[in-house]
Amino acid sequence: MYVLHYSPDLSSLIVRLAMEEMGLPYRDILVDFDGGEHRGAAYRAINPTGLIPVLETPAGPVFETGAILLWLSETHGQLAPPPGDPDRAPFLKWLFFMANTLHADLRARAYATRYSGAAQPGDETEQAFVRAVEDRLLGHLDLLEALATDGWLWFSADRPSLLTLYAACILRWLRYFPGERPDWFRLARYPALQGILAELERRPAALRAAAREELGPTIFTDPTFG
């Protein structure tokens, strides 16, 4: 039995979606993120980096979202072309792009004050930083939209994969940051991605995950934030 340490609407959501799609039994434990529980000794004993999520498994605690996803998919043979498959190379290329480039920029946007080294939250340093990160993200999304029109089985509306689940969550969270330019990102500019997200959020797995974290029925195409 897996145990997922989560906080609603954080990266743990990607792992939950993957486990729901795989049909794996698991228990979840809420981490008090706002109260800083993830920085405490008990949590760090499971995950020394203090980041959410961590998944307790028979092979020990697994953390880092990308590592959890790859390990689950290898272990259960689902949601990714397996090692040895001719699609494995392009799949890995885009999965690590998602984890290293897109997710890293989302993190920089989310924690802009810390990453920019701003003296004051929202000061000119931070604003310049945010504009640069947002512009870079938009460039990445154009390439992701192009990928969605290439017809890969692992990045299509027809069936979910680690990559579509990961992309859907990142596209959801991009809308969390109105900032100085509320319209900087609009999903409608990316019709192929929008099509993938619309199919994904209608699936029972996504609906169960959304219900558990109280995120509403259109978590990807029209997210609302509490």
Added chain:
Amino acid sequence: MYILHGIPDWGSQVIRMALEELGAPYRFAEVDWQAGGLTTPDFLALNPFARIPVLETPDGTMFETAAILQYLSERHGQLAPPPGDTERAGFLVWFTFITNQLHPTTMTLVHPHRPGGEACRRPVAEATHTLLREQLAALERSAATGPWWLSPDHPSIASLYVLMLLRWIRAYPAYPDHSIPLANYPALRAMAEGLERRPAVRRVLQAEAITDAAPFSDPPPPASAETA
């Protein structure tokens, strides 16, 4: 036959070290970045993000350092605990940590203008220097528990990856006072000292014309750095 598109002493180095350790035949295609080689139509067709490394493989063209390393280790069944191995989960955790946290932080230490432009260059560098030392401390604690894939005498795609980054962290920070020596990270230092003596690693250093005595464990810091 693989074709590795890269630049000596840049991020293609870890792919080259992995290929040498695997004994896989490859050709190195040097990109002349000063002549705009990263943005030619031919190169952008290989990688639309205009970055190295790029590896041409029998399964298509790959980019993203970690994806290439993961693919090579799966295809050759070497340099990582294989899927199903009891050490696989721990390995994936730290391999992902290296690529998802340590690598971008190191890049920012070297190029602090990249995340947010010139206006916030110095404050970004300061914040990054702090964050990077926390990340190195976490990796040091993991290496100190003795997994073979972060050890001095048995290379893995994780340890080779760290090896390259340790060189940049010491030798190439944008601000010399941000150069980080390995004195406080004994397990990582021992790992680097062991790996930099390996014949496969020496072949890459020779090909890339790097002549430092300790190119990874203690490379020359930037001009005015503290030597403490």
